[in-house]
Amino acid sequence: MTAEMMTGNLAAAWGARLADVDYVPAFPITPQTEIVETLAKWCGSGSLNARFVTLDSEHSMMTAAGAAAATGARVFTATSSQGLLHAFEVLYTVAGWRVPLVLVNVSRALASPITLEPDHNDVLAARDCGFLQLHAETCQEVVDSILLAYRIAEDARVCLPVMVNLDGFVLSFTREPVTLPDPEVVKQFLPPFRPAHLGFTASAPRSLGTAVFGGATYSYFRHQLHLASLNGLRVYEEAAADFERLFGRRYDPVEQYRMDDAEDVLVMTNAFASKGKAAVDAARAQGRRVGLLRLRMIRPWPAETIQHALQGRRAVAVVDQNLSPGQGGILFQEIAACLYHEALRPRALCSFIGGLGGKNLSEGEFQAIFEQTADAGVRGTGIGPVLLFTESEHREVEQLQFLAHELKTGR
């Protein structure tokens, strides 16, 4: 198979097509639209034997998706940003139904102010809903992750929906070479969806989503969900090994880039990790021993793998492309928490907030991150959250403010 140039969105649509899904409930939102447009076309032409339906909202879309999965169909859907938040109630609901389905989120920063460009406040807001989460760096990884996602979601040890994240614009609209997996080999990797525990049929009535009275019953089911999510770690490893055997590409829950002898480590996710890798290369060329840890799997949280990768380092800098106002970086908190009990934990943990609303991460900023992180490592005290903002960006905003003032005062 040769590589073809395609956008992240088209790769996502291919993921659904290769998974031979039965049902695609949809609702458009920039920058996800190309995915549903493509799938609508394929369902219409018959190249994908699935029913495509446009719902009235993402809240409805997620409900239809979960309900169809509960009926026994393999379901794919996609959204972004405001759409993900609009569906929020239903994310929890369908995870509680324990239905496997795949939802692609094309990350886009949240209003207000309204924008179209990416950051991860949308997808990370959904980290507690029970969906598993895989985050992709490249278009190739998008299509591959969707296949992995179905395999894990449908495993009897998991039975949970999976979210696959790709960055809006940076990945959704960027064309990269993608090698599409051979549909015949995909069949070996992903067996047909024939769930024994789902379905509404005349001879086997079922009740799903029933009420519970009392905390004990509620806790029992929530504990089950948590344990099933944790099973996802093991199931993922098996699936990734099979995937490598069949397709020759290996995806670990975390990717370690030039980590072997790295004393300081950058932690990043998604497409901006490519910028991080370039910065690591540049810093290495200047003699810094740095590496990058890219988190691919956010839920379940691969704590042990992360501990293993970060123990014994001098300093770790988490670059969060998200901001929890009044707190800081979301992933920084999770990294810090899982390193607390490590005897060989890094001497310093640093938190940087960058890339909000698609803001660039410049070489200069990376350089500053490396310098400040190295200093922190030497001192043995972490820093942050540092809000990354360059002087030229500052001037740009000042100009807008100046203009706003002029327009207002008429001067």
Added chain:
Amino acid sequence: MTWEPQIFKTLHQIPREEHVFPGTPLCAGCGGLESLRLAAKVLGSRVVYVDAAGCMTNLAAFPFTPLDASWLYTTMGSAPAGAQGVRDALDVLIAKGRVPKEEDVQVVVLGGDGSTYDMALSSTSGAITRQLDFYYFCYDNEAYGNTGVQLSPATPYGARTTTSPCAVQHPAGTTQEKKDIFEIWRAHRPPYMATVSPRFPLDLEEKFARAAAYKGPKLFLAFAACPTGWLFDPAQTPDVARLAVECGLWPLKEAVNGVVVHTYWPKLTPVEEYLKLQGRFRHLFEPVVQTEAIAHIQERVHGYWARVKREEGNS
């Protein structure tokens, strides 16, 4: 021409078989549950109920269900979208040979008025527009019942709820008029719609039987006399349900492809008789009689039926 039942002419014709069994956590005398019980006699057990948050959500409480049909609780705002997912999936799976045709089930949305009239309106409108083949069963208890009887868009003028109490500025309690969800649905031109009351079982069963002939969205608005929320003795549910129809406040009607026919011509007894039965209207009579408020309710009823007479030319 008077509307006549074709199938259900005597009570003996109503199937004895039950599909909603006793022993639910719902209140004694729940008119909504009685409507559902009667509906299920025609709907049968080859059904999946897609439920919206409300009183009926308590029907299926782990590990119990009073139904011999399937159940999927969704959310307050998206049960029709849940119905869409189930119906679509069944269609696809049957077409692909993964579910045998004989295993097919009817999809029935189960929602209260609060869900039906407001929060789920977007997903309902979408489902009707897409011509989804489903039943929508709304049990209308004219309030957010499950949360403790708050004002809903179905609460009628003059009723007291916990969030529309009688106040100096509005002594009648609720000042809004009940939203006309029937007409909102009708504007979408679904093939079949009807209002029903559990006190008129032949009318109710007949309508469910007729609806079965139509593919597409089918609405049932069921009068759900609610002893707990409306403050009357549970034993009086049948009286309240009967008087609501006889005084003209709850018209029994059907609309086939948008053409409305009233299926019962009420006696148009004074509304006071109906109102007086319920604690939610007591303030209209005590400590002083709110003559204007009562007259307002009566006038609207007369206005409605005058229009019906003009349009359907019947009495």
